[in-house]
Amino acid sequence: MTREDTGEQLRFTTGFLWMCQGYYDHDKPFQPRWEGMDEFRGQVVHPQHWPEDLDYSGKRVVVIGSGATAATLVPAIAADAKHVTMLQRSPTFFISRPKVAELAATLRALEIPDEWTHEIMRRASFVQGEEIHRMSKEQPDALRAFLIDSMRPLLPEGFDIDKHFNPTYRPWQQRLAAVPEGDLFTALREGNASVVTDTIERFTPTGIRLASGEELEADIVVTATGFDLSVFGNVAFTVDGAPVDFTQQVTYRGLMITGVPNMAYVFGYFRASWTLRADLVSQFVCRLLAKMDDQGTPVVVPQLRPEDADMPLLDWSDPENFNPGYVMRSQHRMYKRGDREPWTHHKEYAEERTLLPTADLDDGLVYS
Numbered sequence: 054m055t056r057e058d059t060g061e062q063l064r065f066t067t068g069f070l071w072m073c074q075g076y077y078d079h080d081k082p083f084q085p086r087w088e089g090m091d092e093f094r095g096q097v098v099h100p101q102h103w104p105e106d107l108d109y110s111g112k113r114v115v116v117i118g119s120g121a122t123a124a125t126l127v128p129a130i131a132a133d134a135k136h137v138t139m140l141q142r143s144p145t146f147f148i149s150r151p152k153v154a155e156l157a158a159t160l161r162a163l164e165i166p167d168e169w170t171h172e173i174m175r176r177a178s179f180v181q182g183e184e185i186h187r188m189s190k191e192q193p194d195a196l197r198a199f200l201i202d203s204m205r206p207l208l209p210e211g212f213d214i215d216k217h218f219n220p221t222y223r224p225w226q227q228r229l230a231a232v233p234e235g236d237l238f239t240a241l242r243e244g245n246a247s248v249v250t251d252t253i254e255r256f257t258p259t260g261i262r263l264a265s266g267e268e269l270e271a272d273i274v275v276t277a278t279g280f281d282l283s284v285f286g287n288v289a290f291t292v293d294g295a296p297v298d299f300t301q302q303v304t305y306r307g308l309m310i311t312g313v314p315n316m317a318y319v320f321g322y323f324r325a326s327w328t329l330r331a332d333l334v335s336q337f338v339c340r341l342l343a344k345m346d347d348q349g350t351p352v353v354v355p356q357l358r359p360e361d362a363d364m365p366l367l368d369w370s371d372p373e374n375f376n377p378g379y380v381m382r383s384q385h386r387m388y389k390r391g392d393r394e395p396w397t398h399h400k401e402y403a404e405e406r407t408l409l410p411t412a413d414l415d416d417g418l419v420y421s
């Protein structure tokens with residue numbers, strides 16, 4: 054590897070490689086190009102490379118996108134900017150969440166020991182998360198109605214909620230974005246921010262022209278258009294001198310890869326806290342390393358079993374389950390899943406919290 058500050062070439066050796074590279078390309082954001090962008094006389098900024106000295110006070114800002122980044126940015130800059138427009142091609146589901154959990158405050162007031170409070174809050178959070186996830190599968194229409202009804206009183210009178218905040222996809226088929234204390238809705242109510250749902254036709258020297266013919270004047274355009282997945286930090290892997298083509302390999306339980314020995318990786322949950330899975334993967338790797346030590350086998354590699362010979366190789370993420378843009382546009386670069394254990398990934402925490410700690414370490418793993 055190259056040391057960034059000195060340019061020095063370094064070489065490390067290890068008996069076991071644990072990839073904790075995250076899941077998106079930290080260097081290169083997803084930055085679509087639109088016609089006329091070069092003619093725009095204002096500033097175009099991607100949030101992944103936010104200039105520290107960006108001065109948006111008193112300026113007209115258009116934020117393209119309506120994901121978590123846009124929903125965080127819009128209320129954060131609305132007070133100082135002249136006006137902020139959240140320009141989206143299609144809506145996102147938002148849910149207002151309190152910044153302080155009432156239950157935790159009550160438990161603290163009762164002087165319940167911190168460890169208990171922590172455990173109670175953790176369980177309360179799972180149960181709530183699992184219930185929303187269950188509803189998204191079994192009663193998607195009821196959940197949609199609940200989300201829309203919860204947003205309605207927080208929005209300005211006459212706001213077209215169906216147009217701007219009612220997505221075409223099922224709740225949780227893409228991310229459900231939490232809005233702390235409904236701050237996005239407050240900014241809309243106070244008139245410092247607005248939402249436009251339309252398609253960009255082109256940039257003009259002074260702003261953006263939309264398919265509807267409307268023109269949005271802007272001094273600054275923030276392209277909160279998201280990121281691209283990175284496959285193992287874009288590191289070029291080789292095994293015994295041969296390059297590894299991850300698209301031809303299969304995930305072992307979403308934490309190791311067929312044909313790549315002594316390598317584990319952390320991939321968290323899409324619909325729950327990332328660290329819940331980081332914990333489970335860490336316990337799994339410790340158990341695996343202990344077994345390798347006990348057996349005196351320093352090498353472990355996931356390998357399809359004879360009964361997997363005709364197993365269909367599935368895309369990494371099933372679009373019916375989870376299909377946001379950043380997953381769909383990078384899917385072709387990702388490794389595959391199988392249709393059976395232990396070649397699956399993207400289970401929910403409710404299932405994995407008992408599955409991973411008890412997983413058979415001889416099934417699909419070969420030691421030497």
Ligand SMILES: Cc1cc2nc3c(=O)[nH]c(=O)nc-3n(C[C@H](O)[C@H](O)[C@H](O)COP(=O)(O)OP(=O)(O)OC[C@H]3O[C@@H](n4cnc5c(N)ncnc54)[C@H](O)[C@@H]3O)c2cc1C
Nearest residue numbers: 073074075076077079121122286287288319325326327328
């Ligand atoms: C917009 C957004 C919102 C999110 N919201 C939530 C949320 O609300 N809750 C939640 O739990 N999770 C959320 N996540 C998921 C989030 O990525 C994880 O929670 C958490 O940041 C993952 O931690 P990590 O240490 O695994 O990876 P990261 O935080 O991504 O860290 C990976 C590190 O590896 C480094 N790295 C990568 N490749 C290389 C390389 N080739 N060489 C050297 N270094 C490399 C990176 O520079 C980085 O420092 C969100 C992610 C995004 C993008």
